[in-house]
Amino acid sequence: MKTDPDCVFCKIVAREIPAAELLEDDDAFAFLDIGPLTPGHTLLIPREHYTTVDEMPGDLLARVTQHLPLLVQAVQAATGCDGVNILQNNHRIAGQLVPHVHIHIIPRRPGDAWTFNWPASEYAEGEMGKMADRIYRELERRC
Amino acid sequence: MKTDPDCVFCKIVAREIPAAELLEDDDAFAFLDIGPLTPGHTLLIPREHYTTVDEMPGDLLARVTQHLPLLVQAVQAATGCDGVNILQNNHRIAGQLVPHVHIHIIPRRPGDAWTFNWPASEYAEGEMGKMADRIYRELERRC
Numbered sequence: 001m002k003t004d005p006d007c008v009f010c011k012i013v014a015r016e017i018p019a020a021e022l023l024e025d026d027d028a029f030a031f032l033d034i035g036p037l038t039p040g041h042t043l044l045i046p047r048e049h050y051t052t053v054d055e056m057p058g059d060l061l062a063r064v065t066q067h068l069p070l071l072v073q074a075v076q077a078a079t080g081c082d083g084v085n086i087l088q089n090n091h092r093i094a095g096q097l098v099p100h101v102h103i104h105i106i107p108r109r110p111g112d113a114w115t116f117n118w119p120a121s122e123y124a125e126g127e128m129g130k131m132a133d134r135i136y137r138e139l140e141r142r143c
Numbered sequence: 144m145k146t147d148p149d150c151v152f153c154k155i156v157a158r159e160i161p162a163a164e165l166l167e168d169d170d171a172f173a174f175l176d177i178g179p180l181t182p183g184h185t186l187l188i189p190r191e192h193y194t195t196v197d198e199m200p201g202d203l204l205a206r207v208t209q210h211l212p213l214l215v216q217a218v219q220a221a222t223g224c225d226g227v228n229i230l231q232n233n234h235r236i237a238g239q240l241v242p243h244v245h246i247h248i249i250p251r252r253p254g255d256a257w258t259f260n261w262p263a264s265e266y267a268e269g270e271m272g273k274m275a276d277r278i279y280r281e282l283e284r285r286c
Contacts (some may be wrong), residue, residue, distance in 0.1 A: 020275035021281060035263030040274055041194035053229065055216040062205035062214060064260050069204060072197040072233070074281035078274070083234030086196065090215065090227030093251045095261065099154070108237045118238065120178030131183055132163035132175050138217035139166060 006048045009100035013047050023071065027063040030071060033104070037114040040079035042123040044071060051099045052090040064103070071105055081107035085114075147192045152243035156190050166214065170206040174212060176247070180257040183222035185248040187214060194242045195233040207246070214248055226249035228257075 003010045011017040013029050020032035022042060033041040046064050050056045072084050087104040089096040106114060123131065146153045156172050160221040163175035163187060176184040189207050193199045215227050230247040232239040249257060266274065 020271050022275060022278055025213050030269055032278075033263075035265065037262060039266075039270075040186070040278065042278070052215075052227075054212050054227075056212050058209035061207065062209040065208040066201035066205040068286055069197050069199050069201050071284060072195075076197065077281040078277035080177060081236075083232070083237035083239070084195075084197075084236045085233070087229040088229040089226070090228070091251070093224075093253065094226035094228045094249075095259070096226070097274075106237075108234070110236065113262035114260065115211070116238070117257065119180060119256035120176075121180065121256070123182075128163050128175055128177070130164060134221035134286070135165055135183065135185070135217050136204075138220040139213065141160075141238070142213055142216060142259050 001047065003050045004100070006096070007049055007104060009043075009045055010039065010049050013045070017137055022074075022123050022132055023067060024068075025063075027060060027076045029069055031048060036087070037104075038079075038081070038097055038107050038109065038112045039083065040107045042073050042075055044103040044105065045067065046101055053088060054068055056092065056101060068103070068105070075107055079107045083108040144190065145192045147243070150192055150243050152186075152188055152241055153192050156188070157183045165217075166210060168206075168210075170203060171210055173210065173221065180247075180255060181222075181224070181250050181252065182219050183224065183250045185218055187211065187246040187248065189244055192245045196231060196244055197240070199244060211246070211248070218248055218250055222250045224252055226251040230251060245284070 012019045023030040029047055030042060030044045033043050085106040155162045165182060166173040172190050176186050213253045229248040
C-alpha cells in the first residue's frame, strides 16, 4: 500500500497523529475535520495515498464511497442538519489543501458559514455536442 | 427499479428528454450539465431514482462512483482544465435543485466563474470528541 511519510492523512491512518475517528475498514478511514466548515464536518479518505481521484483505481474508490450513505445518515442524525454537501477537491485550483484524496461531508443549516455561487451558463449553438464528443473520445481511449 | 415520472433525470435516463450522453451501464448514467458552471461540467447519476445519497444502498452508490476516476481523467483531457471539483448536494439547503441524486464533475481553470469560501472554524475544548461520539453512536445503531 502506497503511503507518503510527509502526508498528514497518512499519519492519521497510521495513528501517528490523533484524530476523532468515526469509521475504518481495510480501504477507508473517516474522521472529523479539525477545521470544520460547520459542526460535524467529516472526512472520508482511502487508507492508501493517492493525490487526486483520477489516480485511484475505480474499484478502490467504490469501496471507499460505499460508506457514504451510512456516514451521511449518521452525520445528519447526530447534528440535526437540514442537508449535506459532499465535496471532493482535486488540485490547488479546486481548493485542495491536503494532497491525499479526501471526501468532505459538510452538514448544512440555514445561515451557516459555507457558501458557493451557482453561475450556470449556456453552451453556444453546437458547442455542447462538440464538448461531449471530445470527452467521449477520451473515455474510449481509456477503455 | 424505482423511477419518478416527473423527474427530469429519470426522463433523460429513459431517453424521453435528449442529453449529451457520455457513459452508461446498468447502474449509472453520465451526461453534460446543460447549465454548466464551467465548460465540460458533467453529471454522473444512478439510473434508479433516489432523492438523496443517504437513501441509496451503499453498493449501488459504489457501482456509480467507480466511474469517477475515468470520467475525471476524460473531462480533464478534453477540457485541459487544471483541476476538478466533485460535488454532490443533498436537500435544498445544500443547493440541490433536481431531486434525483447527481454528482457534479466541475472542471476548474484560473478565473473561472465558480467560487466557494472556506470558513474553517474550530471546536471549543472537548466539543470535537463529543461530536465524534454522537456520530459514532449513530453509526453503531445502523450496523
